[in-house]
Amino acid sequence: QAQGYVEARTGQGTWVTEKLPESFLVKAENTNSQAQEKKTQQNYNLSQRGSYLIGYSAASPYQWGAFVPGAPDVTEFPHHIFSRIQTRLSREPEINSLIYSNAGGCLELRQELAEYLKIARSVQCDADQIIITEGTHQAIDLVSRTLSDPGDEVWIEDPAYWGARNILRINGVNLRSLSVDQEGIIPDLEPKTPPKLIFVTPSHQYPLGSHLSLERRKQLIAIARQHKSWIVEDDYDSEFRFSGQPFPSLQGLEPDAPVIYMGTFSKTIYPALRIGYLVVPKKLFSPLRIVASELYRGGHLLDQKVLAEFIREGHYEAHIRRMRLLYSKRHAFLIDLITRHLGANFLHEYNTAAGLHLILKLPSNMDDVLIASNALDQGVKVRALSQYYTKHYSTRQKGLLLGFACVREQEILVAFGVLLKCLRNAGVRTLS
Structure with missing residues (x-):
């Protein structure tokens, strides 16, 4: 021994x-206080949305250690390189880096992302199709608020990420959960009520891990074209495939596919960075940019510039x-x-x-x-x-x-x- x-x-x-x-x-902390907090909230005069979120909250207080799913090893990140770039750009920052952003995010980052995504994920896009977000939750909220109304049908995988489900439900949509097998989500080829949005994780289904087959990808695109729906592709964990070639994005499968591509740096860099992105069809860029500005008053442009330089110098790859x-x-x-x-x-x-x-x-x-x-x-x-x-x-x-x-x-x-x-x-x- x-x-x-x-x-x-x-x-x-x-x-x-x-x-x-x-x-x-x-050792786990006493979780009785968390249960008591939820019980106490019931005595407040909360909205139905607030009560729902509290009742179905699932974010764990434990974000590090064995076996927390989805947590990257932040101790292995080259912080010395990132901080060196940060120090250099912070000495005399441009005024535009220190004010609100209503342009969809830092142009330099959008340009670097466009080039990276074309090569790494076969995403067909230009910088003027990319909107920088503060992560997946904000991206889902932005898309659902802008492109769906309360009562609209929205498809989601079952099982699925609880965060996506909660955001969609408090925005009032009618969630339809579709089963998942080894080929990914099983679409309804003849839906009685057409979906307004279809949320999928095709590269690495969360939480099961299957990938969406080519046949299912084509079926989803055909359904979306027929019913004027939008597919929201959460390219979860696509960077970390350990054997074979990565599966190309759903967005790049067909020209002008009705797909909104969603990504984040939370797994590849670290979650606290709070930088993600949407790649949207050109006709959606302006409305989504305006709604994002009105709802969230974007900023963090200096952090985005640092990240753009980190990518440009080859450190990210x-x-x-x-x-x-x-x-x-x-x-x-x-x-x-x-x-x-x-x-x-x-x-x-x-x-x-x-x-x-x-x-x-x-x-x-x-x-x-x-x-x-x-x-x-x-x-x-x-x-x-x-x-x-x-x-x-x-x-x-x-x-x-x-x-x-x-x-x-x-x-x-x-x-x-x-x-x-x-x-x-x-x-x-x-x-x-």
Whole structure:
């Protein structure tokens, strides 16, 4: 046994042990106060929208550590390079960098993004089609407020990202949740009520991990053209594919496709940067720019200039290449742990060699919410797959989202040992 948390078995390599050092575990804070806060809010005279958001809030207070899904390793970012550029541009900043922006964001960043997206994602665009946002949430809010009315039909994947669902619902649309399989979202080819918007994550479906097949992509575009709908493509985790070539964007599949492309720097740089972007058809640029200015009074132009220079000098692509290799190793390490200690049948069939998390599949009779709660009590942060669904609980797939990107292999090993104990306590039979 080595240091109390790893044991070497002759001919079998390194295995997990349940004897874990306290220094590796971050004990969960008492969550009763959070529940009490929600209960207290019910006594206030809130709007229906406010009450809904509080009742269905799902943002975790834990944004770092094993196994937080979707969290990049911010410690590996070249902060010294970024800060050097920041210092240089901040010495004598242009006046235009310090005032409100109503032009859709920093021109230099939009130009760099246009060139990068053409090469990396096959996105067909110019700088005058790009609107800089403060991230995915703001982008979804902007699109839904500008292009849909209360009561309009909007399609979304099921399971789906809770944040997208919450934003759309408080904007009053009628959400229709469509099931997902190994080819991505299953579209309704003859909808009784045509959708105004179709939200999809085609490159790496969140949370399951499947990618949208070419046939389904063409079906969605045909539906959107027929009903004058807009497809909103959230190109989630497209930068981090560990084998084969990245799937090109849905936006670039056909000329003048009715697609709004959405991206963010939260996973490739760090979430606190709060810079994202929309690539929109030219006829939508002006209305979306005006609405964005009226709603959000854009700014952060100096930060955007710094990011533009970071991209222009080649640091962004170099960082992505390095992180892709690092995440690939952590992904393979976690896959190996699951296979050796639980068996390959616990790897969800939709998992692909991509992204910042994977799905640990559980038997349908397991309570993944309870297992996640018990793991959190032991300092390990996982999300229950069933909570991403809108359908009846009995039909939801059971599993755990395991984020592997933001922690080193040693920490993955320790946290997995804790998770194994929680699984055994829940009745899961393990191989070790």
